[in-house]
Amino acid sequence: MPDSTDAALSNSPIEAAFRERTPGSAALAAEARTRFPSGITHDARHLKPYGVYIERGAGPRKWDVDGNEYVDYFGGHGALLLGHAHPEVTQAAAEAMAIGTQFGANHPLEVRWAEQVMKLVPSVERVRFTSSGTEATHMALRLARDFTGKSKIVRFRTHFHGWHDHMTHGVASQFDGSAAPGVLAGIAENVVLADPNDLEGLRALLNADDDIAAAIVEPTGGSTGYTALDPDFLRALRDETAKRGILLIMDEVVTGFRLAPGGAQQVFGIRPDLSAFAKILAGGMPGGAVGGRRDVLDGLDFDVAESRNRVKIGHPGTFNANPVSAAAGATALRILSETGACDRANASGAALREGLNATLKDRGVPWAVYGDFSLFHLFVQADRPVEDPFAFDPLAIPATRMKDRPKELIRKLRLAMLVNGVDLNPMCGGLLSATHGPAEIDATVAAFGEALAMLRRAGDIA
Helix, strand or coil: CCCHHHHCCCCCHHHHHHHHHCHHHHHHHHHHCCCCHHHCCCHHHCCCCCCCCEEEEEECEEEECCCCEEEECCHHHHCCCCCECCHHHHHHHHHHHHHCCCCCCCCHHHHHHHHHHHHHCCCCCEEEEECCHHHHHHHHHHHHHHHHCCCEEEEECCCCCCCCHHHCCCCCCCCCCCCCCCCCHHHHHCEEEECCCCHHHHHHHHHHCCCEEEEEECCCEHHHHCEECCHHHHHHHHHHHHHHCCEEEEECCCCCCCCCCCHHHHHHCCCCCEEEECHHHHCCCCCEEEEECHHHHHHHCHHHHHHCCCCCCCCCCCCCCCHHHHHHHHHHHHHHHHHCHHHHHHHHHHHHHHHHHHHHHHHCCCCEEECCCCEEEEECCCCCCCCCHHHCCHHHCCHHHHCCCCHHHHHHHHHHHHHCCEECCCCCCEECCCCCCHHHHHHHHHHHHHHHHHHHHCCCCC
């Protein structure tokens, strides 16, 4: 039975239209609430009154259990640069699955997978596979502390690096550095929060503390550019950390193999000491990796530890370099490196941002769509109306202020887009694949125009 919050029908005509189209999703959501907290298995899938339940995907599109078709901008949380169910990637995974999903032993596919990573990302001299991006950033911190003998990690406010204890605060709240629920205060105290794009503040912070092992950064900004990062600041961060013997960890969980085959470090010409990867790395399957300098990765090496008469960093993991993920990942990395997939996705991203901003300007809605490469983000703040969306500068607004989104308006806009056949992420932005083309761009721009009209008719915008 639906709970009381679901049973209480909204007065919103947008929500009513959504409910009318999605009875199958409504039924599954009601059942899920009896099984999962909030009825979901990932925080980003939280949507009131409920999220859609997807049955299948192909290329840039997916279909829900009610038969509704959507242009997809969730993109498998960023994993699907090649689109849903790419035939070569799917075939590689199926063939690997048919011969065994878990050997409890080394296997040839993991070597081929590592070969592709090291070929595309020159800073990766050694690599260790994990099961997720969260595990990859966690291991990167451990490697940095082991290598430097120091304790603290510098992070930037609003930047997301997974959900382990070092990374939970300072992303959307607790910007003062206090521990998130369930996290020990002592862990939070060893994480130093800094403001992105504040070079003088960064220098002062680094000069004041000689116990910093590493700085970790999303190279395009928090939430993959939702709170933008100036490339000049990123380059300065590399310089400032290098001067002081502080390791630079580049979180390329989303940007890796997306912005370019070699990721953000290829685009910006920066060589980090360590990098974290996931998403595209595994071709849409579960998988992550930490890679970087050989001397830093030596912390995981049995022979090196023995020669130095020290304890190595432990790293088990039942699904590290899982053969199915390895097959899918190695295939996806080969394809994107040979076919110009990154460039196609980037070009479609630029066309989409252009079309959406033209719609905002034409309709007189004071918002902006911004971003770069194959990503787009929506800026909506009532107290900061945008006069010209084509001139919007996200760097002009402090990162923490960028998080002040009108949640109810965003929710209704997302529902309206779903009603019109487009699935955006919770911030009403998204990621494009190499399979998004003119048909998807045109459909999305048209859906956006109709969604704005629905909001206006409902009195949600002027």
